[in-house]
Amino acid sequence: MASKSKKKKRLVIRTVVLLLLVSAVVYTIAFKDKVDVLAVGDMAPDFELTDLDGNKHRLSDYKGEGVFLNFWGTWCGPCKREMPFMESQYKAFEKKGVHILAVNIKGSDLKVEAFRDNYKLTFPIAIDKTESVKEVYNIIPLPTTFLINKEGRIEQIITREMSEDEIKSHMESIQPD
Template sequence: MKILQIFVASLMCLGVFGKSHAAQLTREFDPPFPAQAFSLIDLDENVHTLADFKGKPLIVNFWATWCPPCRAEMPSMERAWQKIESEGIAMIGINVGEDFDQVFGFTADIDVSFPLLLDVDGQVTNDWPIQGLPTTYILNPDGEMVYRMIGSREWDDETLLDAIRDLRQ
């Protein structure tokens, strides 16, 4: 266990994860590109589909508990969620390849109140154009991909959130 902790710590020390990049958002998909539909359960076994979020901008974060940059950005995602939850913007995390116990254990360490969905067999992650973790997509209210960010970000950065707010209809 100690070796694993050193392993994670050494990755966190690389100087990249969790650092605050200047918020830069360029439309990745212009015109916007329809996102692949999904149906996944959260930690309370509630089913969520892509269609449920229609009408709101949606932040979709693909992550795993063993992924250091994913862990690094999760607190800023939660802070962002606290800002935008009441502003008509939705946020979900899609965990890649882990089960309920692993993700539930993670939430004991890091407080997350937005829905964490389980892609246990990795099928949804395979269906989306993802090359590495974490990857985050910003969808417009029509369920279309507009922005993509690879690697962690400081999600409570107002410049970044303003760009997402601008997607509201």
């Protein structure tokens, strides 16, 4: 008889624990802070990251100029293919008020520096070590590029690899007057 009561007691405890777990999951899903999805026309959220050379970059520091904000990873094939095109256009547009800021997602300094050196990249590359900027910008696929105009508004969001002609055209579209 004692065995049946122990089994019943265990069943009740397990049921209560399961209900608590299910309740916690439902609560987390239902009441989790919702992240606003950025859209064309929105102000680009400001952030501050440090590049590989130790320079701080705030998006707000680029006000009055265009920003080609590119999120990428060292392991990402499409990112690797578009980087030489970005470098070429960076050199062409740097003096025209259009800047590239490349944000690597959580790579190690060593890997990102090796990548930069291998591709001979000269534009600023910062590492989002905590993924805080990635979360604010709702980055899912890599590469993702935000074209930000001189007022700091998002002109376009590109969530795929681009050709050199596309990169050039996009940089022209955010070039200040």
